[in-house]
Amino acid sequence: xxxxxxxxxxxxxxxxxxxxxxxxxxxxxxxxxxxxxxxxxxxxxxxxxxxxxxxxxxxxxxxxxxxxxxxxxxxxxxxxxxxxxxxxxxxxxxxxxxxxxxxxxxxxxxxxxxxxxxxxxxxxxxxxxxxxxxxxxxxxxxxxxxxxxxxxxxxxxxxxxxxxxxxxxxxxxxxxxxxxxxxxxxxxxxxxxxxxxxxxxxxxxxxxxxxxxxxxxxxxxxxxxxxxxxxxxxxxxxxxxxxxxxxxxxxxxxxxxxxxxxxxxxxxxxxxxxxxxxxxxxxxxxxxxxxxxxx
Numbered sequence: 001x002x003x004x005x006x007x008x009x010x011x012x013x014x015x016x017x018x019x020x021x022x023x024x025x026x027x028x029x030x031x032x033x034x035x036x037x038x039x040x041x042x043x044x045x046x047x048x049x050x051x052x053x054x055x056x057x058x059x060x061x062x063x064x065x066x067x068x069x070x071x072x073x074x075x076x077x078x079x080x081x082x083x084x085x086x087x088x089x090x091x092x093x094x095x096x097x098x099x100x101x102x103x104x105x106x107x108x109x110x111x112x113x114x115x116x117x118x119x120x121x122x123x124x125x126x127x128x129x130x131x132x133x134x135x136x137x138x139x140x141x142x143x144x145x146x147x148x149x150x151x152x153x154x155x156x157x158x159x160x161x162x163x164x165x166x167x168x169x170x171x172x173x174x175x176x177x178x179x180x181x182x183x184x185x186x187x188x189x190x191x192x193x194x195x196x197x198x199x200x201x202x203x204x205x206x207x208x209x210x211x212x213x214x215x216x217x218x219x220x221x222x223x224x225x226x227x228x229x230x231x232x233x234x235x236x237x238x239x240x241x242x243x244x245x246x247x248x249x250x251x252x253x254x255x256x257x258x259x260x261x262x263x264x265x266x267x268x269x270x271x272x273x274x275x276x277x278x279x280x281x282x283x284x285x286x287x288x289x290x291x292x293x294x295x
Contacts, residue, residue: 001059004030019057034070100270179217195247201238231269
């Protein structure tokens with residue numbers, strides 16, 4: 001990819017200009033400027049000082065939507081996998097091995113580290129998917145952002161089994177639970193992927209944690225301040241997330257303050273994905289009142 005968009009300003013950056021710009025003046029967050037059949041891609045995008053052939057700087061992403069116009073060279077890492085199953089392979093998908101690893105530049109053709117990697121630093125810890133997953137086309141390895149995009153779209157083929165360390169192996173139709181109108185009490189204590197749309201976000205003035213309530217649901221998501229500081233949500237205005245999609249991996253527990261309500265507590269930023277609404281201005285005018293979380 002030779003261009004990407006700064007979502008905060010809407011400015012398009014070329015890879016060459018980004019490379020020449022001092023780090024202090026570069027946008028931290030970038031998104032894909034391409035589009036697929038369902039609209040803009042908006043996949044989280046990263047910078048490389050050298051492309052796979054080592055010739056020039058470029059951007060890359062592993063989470064492109066299907067048929068993204070900018071995704072032809074973006075998934076050159078062998079384990080990236082498609083962002084969502086296409087019609088051609090949907091019938092053959094057997095496993096959905098959710099990938100919680102932070103994206104990292106692949107090694108070059110010669111197997112050496114890239115110039116963006118510091119050889120003096122230890123490798124970042126990685127989450128392990130359940131042993132036995134294959135790299136064949138029968139196994140998808142989507143990141144959480146791509147999982148949420150798929151759930152909001154056509155979904156995964158029924159019968160495909162989710163594999164994720166620390167969670168039960170279940171078919172996708174049982175593992176992923178829509179928050180709207182779900183029987184919250186029946187889900188208490190069950191580790192699943194809960195997804196829906198943000199109704200409101202309240203910020204605890206004491207510790208900075210977030211209480212995220214979903215539309216038409218008695219299950220809320222509590223995000224610790226530590227999890228926020230380690231995620232791309234750090235510094236995000238919560239009001240811009242209202243009506244956007246959310247996905248939280250965890251288990252609901254009953255609220256002590258609000259009988260009949262439940263909450264999923266997120267202390268690990270890799271287990272949460274919240275995005276701004278796709279429709280421009282959908283969250284405009286929304287406000288978040290600082291208040292102690294009551295779940």
